Amino acid sequence: MNDLARVPESAVGYVFRTEPSDKAWAYIGQSTRLDVAHINCYFGSGAFMTEVIAKSGTSGLTKTIVATAESPLELHYLEMLHIAEARRDGVRVGNGDFGGPRPFPNLQRALWEVAPGVMRVASDPKRFYDALVKHRDQVEQAILDSSSVPFDAFYAGMERDLRATEDLSHPCPSCGSDIGVVCRTNSKSLTKPQNPTRNHAKRPRS
Numbered sequence: 001m002n003d004l005a006r007v008p009e010s011a012v013g014y015v016f017r018t019e020p021s022d023k024a025w026a027y028i029g030q031s032t033r034l035d036v037a038h039i040n041c042y043f044g045s046g047a048f049m050t051e052v053i054a055k056s057g058t059s060g061l062t063k064t065i066v067a068t069a070e071s072p073l074e075l076h077y078l079e080m081l082h083i084a085e086a087r088r089d090g091v092r093v094g095n096g097d098f099g100g101p102r103p104f105p106n107l108q109r110a111l112w113e114v115a116p117g118v119m120r121v122a123s124d125p126k127r128f129y130d131a132l133v134k135h136r137d138q139v140e141q142a143i144l145d146s147s148s149v150p151f152d153a154f155y156a157g158m159e160r161d162l163r164a165t166e167d168l169s170h171p172c173p174s175c176g177s178d179i180g181v182v183c184r185t186n187s188k189s190l191t192k193p194q195n196p197t198r199n200h201a202k203r204p205r206s
């Protein structure tokens with residue numbers, strides 16, 4: 001397999017799906033190692049994959065790159081999304097948890113804190129997947145709260161990117177950001193962090 005052509009230059013990592021030939025199960029993982037050798041021979045390192053490989057080796061396995069990410073945050077989010085999607089589709093998923101940053105209890109705690117609506121439906125695969133899609137901002141906040149992404153550097157880069165890609169020619173009625181200023185999360189809260197974010201849906205575009 002040579003999937004390297006599918007990983008753009010700007011990517012920091014990718015999400016993959018490993019399956020046996022009879023597709024009896026799937027394992028979804030992430031990696032930030034982008035050298036060809038590693039992409040070709042890395043099938044996952046969680047407890048489930050370690051056991052599979054110890055028992056039967058890797059020769060019957062197929063690995064597919066299902067997404068690439070431009071930041072560690074996006075990588076965690078997309079891994080969670082693809083695990084949830086496989087569960088929604090009724091696939092027997094080898095992953096033991098939601099994916100995303102480790103350790104898992106920290107992520108769970110952060111999700112309860114900032115995205116309780118997502119956690120409340122966590123046992124229902126269809127609703128959980130829909131909630132991850134609908135509440136992406138909250139889920140990403142939880143990922144940041146529970147991971148070791150260096151916040152200041154991360155947000156500085158994110159704000160720079162948003163300034164280049166978002167239409168900032170009108171003020172935002174949702175968070176109050178002015179012309180030329182990126183949208184902010186939690187603008188109405190006195191205690192929660194107000195971080196740069198993509199344009200809110202109600203912000204007019206030119």
Ligand SMILES: [Zn+2]
Nearest residue numbers: 172175183200
């Ligand atoms: Zn806004």
